Amino acid sequence: MTRKQRRLTLIAAALAVLGVALGLVLFAMRDNIVFFYSPTDLEAKAVTPGTRLRLGGLVAEGSVEKGEGQNVTFAVTDTNRSITVRYTGLLPDLFREGQGVVTEGVLESAGLFRADSVLAKHDENYMPREVADSLKEQGLWQHGGKTDAQGGGATAASE
Amino acid sequence: MFVEAGHYALTLALGLSLVQFLMPLWAATVRDEALAAIAAPAALCAFACVTLAFAALTYAYATSDFSLVNVVENSHSLKPFIYKLTGVWGNHEGSMLLWVLILTLFGAMVALSRRAVPSRLRHLTLAVQGAVAFAFLAFVEFTSNPFLRLNPAPFEGQDLNPILQDLGLAIHPPLLYIGYVGFSISFAFALAALIEGRIDAVWARAVRPWTLTAWVFLTLGIAMGSYWAYYELGWGGWWFWDPVENASLMPWLAGTALLHSTIVMEKRDALKIWTILLAILTFSLSLLGTFLVRSGVLTSVHSFATDPTRGAFILAILVVFIGGGFALFAWRAPLLRQGGLFAPISREGALVANNLLLVTACATVFIGTLYPLALEALTGAKISVGEPFFNATFLPIVMPLLALIPIGQTIVWKRGDLLGTVQRLWAAYAAGLAGALIIFALVRGGPVLALLGIGLGVYLLAGSAVDIYHRAGGGRVAPGVMLRRAAGLPRSAWGTAIAHAGVGITVLGIAAQAWSTETLAVVNRGDLVNAGAYTLRLDAIFPRTAHNYREDVARFTVLRDGRIIGTLEGSKRIYVTRGMPTTEAGIMTLGPSQLYVSLGEPQPSGGMGVRIYWKPYVIFVWLGSVIMALGGLLSLTDRRLRVAAPVAARGRLVPAE
Numbered sequence: 174m175t176r177k178q179r180r181l182t183l184i185a186a187a188l189a190v191l192g193v194a195l196g197l198v199l200f201a202m203r204d205n206i207v208f209f210y211s212p213t214d215l216e217a218k219a220v221t222p223g224t225r226l227r228l229g230g231l232v233a234e235g236s237v238e239k240g241e242g243q244n245v246t247f248a249v250t251d252t253n254r255s256i257t258v259r260y261t262g263l264l265p266d267l268f269r270e271g272q273g274v275v276t277e278g279v280l281e282s283a284g285l286f287r288a289d290s291v292l293a294k295h296d297e298n299y300m301p302r303e304v305a306d307s308l309k310e311q312g313l314w315q316h317g318g319k320t321d322a323q324g325g326g327a328t329a330a331s332e
Numbered sequence: 333m334f335v336e337a338g339h340y341a342l343t344l345a346l347g348l349s350l351v352q353f354l355m356p357l358w359a360a361t362v363r364d365e366a367l368a369a370i371a372a373p374a375a376l377c378a379f380a381c382v383t384l385a386f387a388a389l390t391y392a393y394a395t396s397d398f399s400l401v402n403v404v405e406n407s408h409s410l411k412p413f414i415y416k417l418t419g420v421w422g423n424h425e426g427s428m429l430l431w432v433l434i435l436t437l438f439g440a441m442v443a444l445s446r447r448a449v450p451s452r453l454r455h456l457t458l459a460v461q462g463a464v465a466f467a468f469l470a471f472v473e474f475t476s477n478p479f480l481r482l483n484p485a486p487f488e489g490q491d492l493n494p495i496l497q498d499l500g501l502a503i504h505p506p507l508l509y510i511g512y513v514g515f516s517i518s519f520a521f522a523l524a525a526l527i528e529g530r531i532d533a534v535w536a537r538a539v540r541p542w543t544l545t546a547w548v549f550l551t552l553g554i555a556m557g558s559y560w561a562y563y564e565l566g567w568g569g570w571w572f573w574d575p576v577e578n579a580s581l582m583p584w585l586a587g588t589a590l591l592h593s594t595i596v597m598e599k600r601d602a603l604k605i606w607t608i609l610l611a612i613l614t615f616s617l618s619l620l621g622t623f624l625v626r627s628g629v630l631t632s633v634h635s636f637a638t639d640p641t642r643g644a645f646i647l648a649i650l651v652v653f654i655g656g657g658f659a660l661f662a663w664r665a666p667l668l669r670q671g672g673l674f675a676p677i678s679r680e681g682a683l684v685a686n687n688l689l690l691v692t693a694c695a696t697v698f699i700g701t702l703y704p705l706a707l708e709a710l711t712g713a714k715i716s717v718g719e720p721f722f723n724a725t726f727l728p729i730v731m732p733l734l735a736l737i738p739i740g741q742t743i744v745w746k747r748g749d750l751l752g753t754v755q756r757l758w759a760a761y762a763a764g765l766a767g768a769l770i771i772f773a774l775v776r777g778g779p780v781l782a783l784l785g786i787g788l789g790v791y792l793l794a795g796s797a798v799d800i801y802h803r804a805g806g807g808r809v810a811p812g813v814m815l816r817r818a819a820g821l822p823r824s825a826w827g828t829a830i831a832h833a834g835v836g837i838t839v840l841g842i843a844a845q846a847w848s849t850e851t852l853a854v855v856n857r858g859d860l861v862n863a864g865a866y867t868l869r870l871d872a873i874f875p876r877t878a879h880n881y882r883e884d885v886a887r888f889t890v891l892r893d894g895r896i897i898g899t900l901e902g903s904k905r906i907y908v909t910r911g912m913p914t915t916e917a918g919i920m921t922l923g924p925s926q927l928y929v930s931l932g933e934p935q936p937s938g939g940m941g942v943r944i945y946w947k948p949y950v951i952f953v954w955l956g957s958v959i960m961a962l963g964g965l966l967s968l969t970d971r972r973l974r975v976a977a978p979v980a981a982r983g984r985l986v987p988a989e
Contacts, residue, residue, distance in 0.1 A: 262943075
């Protein structure tokens with residue numbers, strides 16, 4: 174092979190690999206990305222049931238009901254709207270009423286969310302950043318106290 | 333007093349690093365070699381000063397000196413002594429001091445490596461290293477000073493985040509930092525070559541041990557971090573594609589590419605400009621990792637003690653070094669003499685393919701990690717990119733790379749013979765296929781991807797064996813001669829084979845996780861739960877107290893076929909000072925496999941919620957990584973790297989400008 178041909182082979186190989194990678198990334202972006210919503214967003218944007226998403230907010234006071242086995246029902250609120258969440262499994266250590274939480278799962282119908290994982294960070298002061306931001310947007314942010322972004326590691330629980 | 337001395341030493345180091353940075357550059361413009369030589373003592377003194385500063389902070393922690401803000405916030409007089417020491421780097425300020433300590437240590441080591449590195453190159457390298465040290469010392473001094481006093485001093489500290497009170501913390505950050513920071517040397521060498529305007533095999537040979545050292549430590553650091561998260565966070569996973577994990581994986585991928593391209597440069601005098609680019613890229617990704625972890629821009633499960641206000645400073649460092657590095661590259665790289673081209677089917681060709689795939693894999697991780705940030709900044713939409721994304725992008729790129737490893741390992745330089753190489757590897761292919769089929773028969777099916785993984789893992793192991801067998805003249809000479817020859821092979825050959833076998837072992841461990849089981853149950857005393865071939869029986873739930881926490885412990889008896897094998901304890905802890913609960917997983921190691929128990933909450937009915945995992949061959953995941961690092965270490969002791977590199981080719985000292 175001449176120099177030129179060799180160089181062209183190399184460039185063609187590089188382009189082929191990059192092209193495949195780009196295709197994979199675009200394909201994965203379409204299917205495997207999960208959007209984050211607050212309860213208010215969820216209502217405002219009229220998300221179709223069956224969509225996989227992350228829902229974050231505060232665990233509403235007095236809403237946690239532990240059922241048979243490890244079933245649990247609670248409401249996630251941004252103090253404006255709230256959504257009922259059903260979950261089966263172990264809850265993270267810092268899952269408490271009034272605390273920030275991020276859940277991931279599928280919206281079953283308007284107002285009912287089926288979570289397959291629940292995340293809460295591993296610190297008594299923690300509030301997930303998305304939750305803090307969405308509360309800020311709605312002007313419900315109170316500085317200090319519970320809303321320190323300093324963190325520990327998170328614990329998650331998933332089905 | 334000692335604390336003030338430490339602070340003073342830190343400031344002194346800042347000045348010294350400025351000398352180390354500027355003098356050799358000035359000397360290069362006035363062509364004064366004697367002046368440039370000041371870089372070495374400056375680097376040594378800077379290291380001594382930072383060591384003193386670090387010792388002062390350690391002393392403050394050891395004696396629980398609560399007049400220091402940093403100690404108050406992160407320590408407690410009741411904390412076990414070992415965690416008082418490791419707590420030095422269990423917080424932002426201390427960990428940045430450790431970062432700088434390692435940075436100056438590497439600088440000092442370059443300063444001392446007079447035999448291995450030509451003097452001009454060494455001085456310029458030290459100058460670049462000095463610039464990096466200056467930037468980070470300034471960062472510590474001005475935004476993250478660990479020596480701030482508190483008046484009046486409180487009687488007690490606020491304790492260290494309990495998750496960090498673990499031996500894993502003693503080991504993981506230093507290893508990871510040595511890896512991250514080690515790549516700064518490759519970066520400094522690359523920039524020095526660009527400034528000097530010449531690059532050759534001497535350069536490649538000089539830079540290789542540093543890259544290899546950084547790579548070995550980064551590999552160990554990532555493996556340790558993975559194991560630490562696995563047992564400490566209590567959710568049974570060992571890799572979450574979390575941004576902070578990705579931040580360490582990206583420089584590892586780029587660094588692995590760099591390691592391989594340096595070989596091509598050293599042996600064949602090709603891929604020069606590409607190697608320089610990779611060296612810049614790898615350290616850029618290390619800096620990016622530091623930025624992502626330290627600035628608080630990411631939501632991560634591992635982000636400790638982050639502070640957005642410091643983000644701006646690190647971002648500035650990032651922009652200066654990455655931007656500066658690439659600008660210098662764009663300006664000077666065209667001046668470098670191009671290396672030769674080569675046939676696609678050859679060892680060089682295989683290594684180019686390796687580089688291409690590694691860099692592409694790195695790019696997908698980069699996109700998956702930073703795209704959410706970019707999207708949020710641009711549109712405000714919040715998304716999470718998790719495991720499904722990386723499975724769909726990273727795996728299809730890495731799998732061909734794995735398949736390529738034994739071929740690249742056995743194909744010859746210059747002009748290879750693909751058919752011959754594949755024929756030579758027939759035993760490895762057969763072993764891989766047999767491995768996958770045996771597992772398929774034993775477990776009656778299983779996910780295709782996992783079976784493919786098993787096949788690949790076995791093939792990699794067998795490929796390394798075939799490689800050594802052929803190098804030792806297997807099949808052509810008597811077995812006794814072959815063994816003697818194998819023992820006499822260069823250590824770099826053994827290092828390569830062992831590192832690649834390590835990759836195989838890790839792949840086997842990962843693939844085996846497809847057969848792990850997870851059982852969620854509510855158990856009462858005496859209840860039985862099955863996990864794998866084992867049965868767990870809950871014997872007791874009882875409270876226990878230690879000096880700085882109290883816990884509820886669940887004790888299980890592990891049985892196999894009705895025989896008692898041992899006991900297993902998981903617990904829920906509350907650390908008294910912070911009132912923070914943690915879950916301590918109960919882990920029983922059975923050969924290469926593990927039983928893993930994570931406790932939930934007591935149920936209203938009186939039972940205890942538990943999650944029980946059976947993780948077959950999970951140890952392989954980390955064992956393989958450690959073996960990879962061992963291979964690197966062995967390669968590092970190769971004679972070729974220990975003896976002095978030849979002095980610059982044919983005494984032409986004038987730069988090729």
